[in-house]
Amino acid sequence: MSDLRVLVLAGGISHERDVSLKSGRRVADALTDAGVSTEIREPDGELVGHLMATRPDVVWSTLHGAVGEDGSLQNLLQLAGIAFVGSGSAGARLAWDKPVAKVLVARQSIRTPESIALPKSSFRELNAESVLAMVGTELGFPLLVKPAKGGSAQGCAKVSEPKSFAKAMVDAFAYCDQVMIERFVVGTELAVSVIDLGDGPLALPAVEIVPDSGEFGYNERYTPGQTNYYVPARLDDEILIEAARIAIAAHTSLGLTQLSRVDLIVDESGEIWFLEANVTPGMTETSLFPQAVLATEASLPETYLALVKLAQKS
Structure with missing residues (x-):
């Protein structure tokens, strides 16, 4: 058993509460399997006092919505000097605001729909x-x-x-x-997760998303069996290489660190379009980031432990 103490934040009151709870449980289970002492906690009026009293080695937030992704929680943790997995407050704020993110990514000569x-x-x-x-x-x-x-x-x-x-x-x-x-751009939807374990950002294998309904909505994302995923995506190598480059460029241009997920679409002519970037990728059994990790033949426990250790050193 490691001496590391990790606090996983999950739940909250956003519209994505259920997804966050599932993600938090999956992260906690993986870290427990890696030998880490893990606690799951909801954000509430006692959270700040709990953080200051217990001072966990690392916080891993799986909170979705404003409370977890708009940079405010990250700012509080930075102010308190508590290490956490994921991007800092500045990057989170930029990615959270989709119109702003599109402007910044477009400045890197990356296409994004008008x-x-x-x-x-x-x-x-x-x-x-x-x-x-x-x-x-x-x-x-x-x-x-x-x-x-x-x-x-x-x-x-x-x-x-x-x-x-x-x-x-x-x-x-x-x-x-x-x-x-x-x-609206018609084409093949891709999710390219980016991870940085200390040697610079690396694009994981692209996940191709093929929902049975034709649209990748909330139910298609989180109801097993409603969407087919192909990892790596069934596209030409040169397109996948370019998609990886674009994902890393978007990740970097938004000031993101450690992990993110970049959503892209490849149109019928093979052109790649940036849609958005996510600083808190879902970690459920149907989520895209864990699928991409597993496609590299790495295990989730070892990968998540590596992220925690990197956060502790940062």
Whole structure:
């Protein structure tokens, strides 16, 4: 048994609570298998006091939503001098804001679908009907509507015709006060996880995502049997090499460290488009980061232990 004490944070009150609880349990089980003393705890009013009283060697947050991914928790841990797995507060803030992330990644000459971000206030004040008509005309259908901040595809919708546009916007605003409308790119969905165990960022094998329904929504992500995954993806080697390069470039341009997951799509001509980056990848039995790790023939316990040890040294 290692002397390391790791506190795994899971749950919370975000829309992704269930995913976080499953991820936290999987991480804790893997670390326990690696011989690490592990505690799972929910974020609550007693958390800060508990952290200061017990001062774990490392915190591993599997919290999704704002509390775990917008940089505030990372900032608190940095302020307290407590080591943690994952990116620091600055990188987390940049990746959490999807429109900002797209701008920064595009500066690296990486393609990303044309989009517009609209806060709820502007959407209302500028006449919602007129705004939707103009955006639909200029970007063209189909479109992808999604909360500007959030994960697990919650609040996301593909809009194929004008009559469905308004409802998709209302649904997305239920998750965030700012919504991003993005030109929909038809192609092969890829998730490229990036890991850095001290020798620089490395792209893990790309996971190709093929949902039975044709859309990779919340249910397709977390209900076993609703999506087929291919690791490595069934694409030409030169495309996979370029996808790995793009994932690392996106990871680096956003200031991310240790681990991330970059979502891409390869269109019918073989062009690769950046969609978003995630600083807290899911760790459930159907999640993409663990699948990519296992495709390298490494075990989850040894990989997670290596991340914990790196966090402790950082």
